Amino acid sequence: MGIVLTRIDDRLIHGQILETWVPFLNVDCIVVANDQIAGNLMRRKLIHASVPKNIEVLFGSINELYKIICADEMRGRRILLLFSSSLDALKAFELGVSFSEINLGNLHGGPGGARVTCSVFLQQEDIENLTCLENSGVKISTQCVPTDRLKRWSELLGRQAK
Amino acid sequence: MKGLVVVTHTILAEALLQAAEMILGSLKNAAAVCLEKEDSLETMNRKLTTAIETVGRDGDGVVVMTDMFGGTPSNISLVFLAEGQVEILTGVNLPMILSFFNAKPDMALTDLATSLSKAAKEGIVLPSALLAE
Numbered sequence: 001m002g003i004v005l006t007r008i009d010d011r012l013i014h015g016q017i018l019e020t021w022v023p024f025l026n027v028d029c030i031v032v033a034n035d036q037i038a039g040n041l042m043r044r045k046l047i048h049a050s051v052p053k054n055i056e057v058l059f060g061s062i063n064e065l066y067k068i069i070c071a072d073e074m075r076g077r078r079i080l081l082l083f084s085s086s087l088d089a090l091k092a093f094e095l096g097v098s099f100s101e102i103n104l105g106n107l108h109g110g111p112g113g114a115r116v117t118c119s120v121f122l123q124q125e126d127i128e129n130l131t132c133l134e135n136s137g138v139k140i141s142t143q144c145v146p147t148d149r150l151k152r153w154s155e156l157l158g159r160q161a162k
Numbered sequence: 163m164k165g166l167v168v169v170t171h172t173i174l175a176e177a178l179l180q181a182a183e184m185i186l187g188s189l190k191n192a193a194a195v196c197l198e199k200e201d202s203l204e205t206m207n208r209k210l211t212t213a214i215e216t217v218g219r220d221g222d223g224v225v226v227m228t229d230m231f232g233g234t235p236s237n238i239s240l241v242f243l244a245e246g247q248v249e250i251l252t253g254v255n256l257p258m259i260l261s262f263f264n265a266k267p268d269m270a271l272t273d274l275a276t277s278l279s280k281a282a283k284e285g286i287v288l289p290s291a292l293l294a295e
Binding site: 010011013014015018046049050051108109110118119121144 | 171199200201202203204205230231232233234236237240
């Protein structure tokens, strides 16, 4: 399978994805892994309509994700995999969806999150989920758009502790 | 009186309304919602809800103009879509805004939205192609 970017972004598909990451990585398929959206036809239709026709968009619940990503027809695709939360990413990883890196895009959470970049605020729960992934060999970093400097998890944790 | 909300990535919405004011004079029932990098989805939704409620207080309907279909300003606006009450238009430009204020006040909201969409598209002109005709 060809996941070219796994990203946690509470906005899922939006301008930064469509205007920067998709062309930068030559993505031809976006997979939105989200239980709410997978079950909401209206939201799926609207998201579909906003994506250029040459990019395929697939929706799935976290439980269905492994089947979607590992399907035969996904071979050779350039996939951008999107989660809206660290918990969903961790769940998918534990269900066998394999990715080696996670990009943190926009994560705002509720009040009281620790600011690590201008668009990433981590709750204690996020830190635990992401640490768990990092310890399992998944490299966590922040980079909102391709031209931003990539910051690794260790650097982010250092910043958050200050 | 119908209300207008312009919602964009950062200060574009504010600047567009200022540009419209420069041409038309002071604007009534119009609000800019500027979404910033630091804003959480909740903050964005709160800003937008407040704006729609404020400009829509007359109950005559609200037009929400967003900067780009598929972008966050557009994505968060779509949930407010309600026939006869809230219309969403993406790809806001100055002709679209000016046409809103110059429209007949008794126009049905859906008809207004259709005419604004047309005005916005007609506002995009490639002069070199015109000259070549």
